Amino acid sequence: MTTSTILLRLAETIESRKNADPSDSYVAKLLASGQDKILKKIAEEAAETIMASKDNNKSQIIYETADLWFHCLVMLTHHGLTPEDVLLELERREGVSGIEEKRSRSTH
Numbered sequence: 001m002t003t004s005t006i007l008l009r010l011a012e013t014i015e016s017r018k019n020a021d022p023s024d025s026y027v028a029k030l031l032a033s034g035q036d037k038i039l040k041k042i043a044e045e046a047a048e049t050i051m052a053s054k055d056n057n058k059s060q061i062i063y064e065t066a067d068l069w070f071h072c073l074v075m076l077t078h079h080g081l082t083p084e085d086v087l088l089e090l091e092r093r094e095g096v097s098g099i100e101e102k103r104s105r106s107t108h
Ligand SMILES: N=c1c2ncn([C@@H]3O[C@H](COP(=O)(O)OP(=O)(O)OP(=O)(O)O)[C@@H](O)[C@H]3O)c2ncn1[C@@H]1O[C@H](COP(=O)(O)O)[C@@H](O)[C@H]1O
Pocket: 010, 013, 014, 017, 024, 025, 026, 027, 028, 041, 066, 067, 070
Protein backbone atom coordinates (compact mmCIF):
# COMPACT_ATOMS: atom_id res chain seq x y z
CA MET A 1 0.00 0.00 0.00
CA THR A 2 1.38 3.44 -0.89
CA THR A 3 1.95 6.16 1.70
CA SER A 4 -0.66 8.39 0.09
CA THR A 5 -3.22 5.55 0.13
CA ILE A 6 -2.73 5.15 3.88
CA LEU A 7 -3.16 8.90 4.43
CA LEU A 8 -6.28 9.04 2.24
CA ARG A 9 -7.84 6.02 3.97
CA LEU A 10 -7.14 7.48 7.42
CA ALA A 11 -8.63 10.81 6.29
CA GLU A 12 -11.79 8.97 5.19
CA THR A 13 -12.03 7.34 8.63
CA ILE A 14 -11.58 10.75 10.28
CA GLU A 15 -14.26 12.27 8.00
CA SER A 16 -16.66 9.44 8.92
CA ARG A 17 -16.24 10.35 12.61
CA LYS A 18 -17.87 13.78 12.03
CA ASN A 19 -21.23 12.19 12.76
CA ALA A 20 -20.04 9.62 15.31
CA ASP A 21 -20.76 9.59 19.03
CA PRO A 22 -17.90 11.38 20.89
CA SER A 23 -18.16 8.82 23.69
CA ASP A 24 -17.26 6.04 21.21
CA SER A 25 -14.48 7.76 19.23
CA TYR A 26 -11.39 9.84 20.02
CA VAL A 27 -11.66 11.60 16.64
CA ALA A 28 -15.36 12.39 17.10
CA LYS A 29 -14.55 13.82 20.55
CA LEU A 30 -11.69 15.92 19.17
CA LEU A 31 -13.74 17.25 16.23
CA ALA A 32 -16.62 18.08 18.59
CA SER A 33 -14.21 19.95 20.91
CA GLY A 34 -13.43 22.46 18.18
CA GLN A 35 -10.42 24.00 16.51
CA ASP A 36 -8.58 25.25 19.62
CA LYS A 37 -8.37 21.74 21.09
CA ILE A 38 -7.18 20.30 17.74
CA LEU A 39 -4.49 23.01 17.48
CA LYS A 40 -3.39 22.38 21.07
CA LYS A 41 -2.87 18.70 20.22
CA ILE A 42 -0.83 19.65 17.12
CA ALA A 43 1.37 21.92 19.26
CA GLU A 44 1.87 19.16 21.86
CA GLU A 45 2.71 16.53 19.25
CA ALA A 46 5.07 18.92 17.44
CA ALA A 47 6.92 19.57 20.72
CA GLU A 48 7.14 15.81 21.40
CA THR A 49 8.46 15.23 17.87
CA ILE A 50 11.13 17.90 18.40
CA MET A 51 12.19 16.29 21.70
CA ALA A 52 12.42 12.86 20.05
CA SER A 53 14.59 14.33 17.32
CA LYS A 54 16.84 16.12 19.83
CA ASP A 55 17.25 12.74 21.59
CA ASN A 56 18.16 11.12 18.25
CA ASN A 57 15.60 8.45 19.12
CA LYS A 58 14.45 7.07 15.76
CA SER A 59 11.61 4.86 17.00
CA GLN A 60 10.27 7.76 19.11
CA ILE A 61 10.62 10.14 16.12
CA ILE A 62 8.44 7.75 14.06
CA TYR A 63 5.88 7.41 16.88
CA GLU A 64 5.61 11.15 17.56
CA THR A 65 5.57 12.09 13.86
CA ALA A 66 2.67 9.64 13.39
CA ASP A 67 0.82 11.44 16.22
CA LEU A 68 1.63 14.80 14.61
CA TRP A 69 0.51 13.77 11.11
CA PHE A 70 -2.66 12.20 12.55
CA HIS A 71 -3.62 15.39 14.38
CA CYS A 72 -2.82 17.47 11.27
CA LEU A 73 -5.26 15.24 9.34
CA VAL A 74 -7.92 15.98 11.97
CA MET A 75 -7.20 19.72 11.50
CA LEU A 76 -7.51 19.40 7.71
CA THR A 77 -10.85 17.58 8.14
CA HIS A 78 -12.05 20.37 10.45
CA HIS A 79 -11.49 22.77 7.53
CA GLY A 80 -13.03 20.47 4.90
CA LEU A 81 -9.59 19.80 3.41
CA THR A 82 -7.98 16.45 2.59
CA PRO A 83 -4.43 15.04 2.46
CA GLU A 84 -4.84 15.09 -1.31
CA ASP A 85 -4.91 18.91 -1.18
CA VAL A 86 -1.53 18.88 0.58
CA LEU A 87 -0.06 16.15 -1.65
CA LEU A 88 -1.09 18.12 -4.73
CA GLU A 89 0.70 21.19 -3.31
CA LEU A 90 3.86 19.10 -2.75
CA GLU A 91 3.54 17.70 -6.28
CA ARG A 92 3.17 21.25 -7.63
CA ARG A 93 6.38 22.24 -5.82
CA GLU A 94 8.28 19.40 -7.48
CA GLY A 95 7.70 21.27 -10.70
CA VAL A 96 8.97 24.60 -9.33
CA SER A 97 11.88 23.52 -7.12
CA GLY A 98 15.12 25.47 -7.58
CA ILE A 99 17.11 22.29 -8.22
CA GLU A 100 14.70 21.20 -10.97
CA GLU A 101 14.82 24.67 -12.53
CA LYS A 102 18.62 24.73 -12.51
CA ARG A 103 18.70 21.21 -13.96
CA SER A 104 16.35 22.07 -16.78
CA ARG A 105 18.21 25.35 -17.47
CA SER A 106 21.56 23.53 -17.69
CA THR A 107 20.19 21.05 -20.23
CA HIS A 108 18.88 23.78 -22.55
N1 LIG B 1 -4.10 7.29 14.29
C1 LIG B 1 -4.81 7.51 15.28
C2 LIG B 1 -4.27 8.09 16.48
N2 LIG B 1 -3.04 8.51 16.80
C3 LIG B 1 -3.12 8.98 18.04
N3 LIG B 1 -4.39 8.86 18.52
C4 LIG B 1 -4.89 9.26 19.83
O1 LIG B 1 -4.39 10.54 20.10
C5 LIG B 1 -4.22 10.68 21.48
C6 LIG B 1 -2.83 11.21 21.68
O2 LIG B 1 -2.86 12.15 22.62
P1 LIG B 1 -2.12 11.92 24.02
O3 LIG B 1 -0.99 10.96 23.89
O4 LIG B 1 -1.82 13.28 24.50
O5 LIG B 1 -3.26 11.17 24.83
P2 LIG B 1 -4.41 11.78 25.74
O6 LIG B 1 -3.79 12.32 26.96
O7 LIG B 1 -5.40 10.63 25.91
O8 LIG B 1 -5.12 12.94 24.87
P3 LIG B 1 -5.88 14.23 25.43
O9 LIG B 1 -6.83 13.80 26.51
O10 LIG B 1 -4.81 15.21 25.89
O11 LIG B 1 -6.61 14.77 24.21
C7 LIG B 1 -4.42 9.33 22.13
O12 LIG B 1 -5.68 9.25 22.78
C8 LIG B 1 -4.36 8.38 20.96
O13 LIG B 1 -5.21 7.26 21.11
C9 LIG B 1 -5.13 8.32 17.57
N4 LIG B 1 -6.46 8.02 17.54
C10 LIG B 1 -6.96 7.48 16.39
N5 LIG B 1 -6.18 7.23 15.28
C11 LIG B 1 -6.78 6.69 14.03
O14 LIG B 1 -8.09 7.20 13.90
C12 LIG B 1 -8.99 6.14 13.71
C13 LIG B 1 -10.34 6.49 14.33
O15 LIG B 1 -10.18 6.59 15.73
P4 LIG B 1 -11.46 6.68 16.67
O16 LIG B 1 -12.18 7.90 16.31
O17 LIG B 1 -10.96 6.70 18.08
O18 LIG B 1 -12.29 5.45 16.37
C14 LIG B 1 -8.34 4.91 14.34
O19 LIG B 1 -8.79 3.73 13.75
C15 LIG B 1 -6.86 5.15 14.02
O20 LIG B 1 -6.59 4.70 12.71
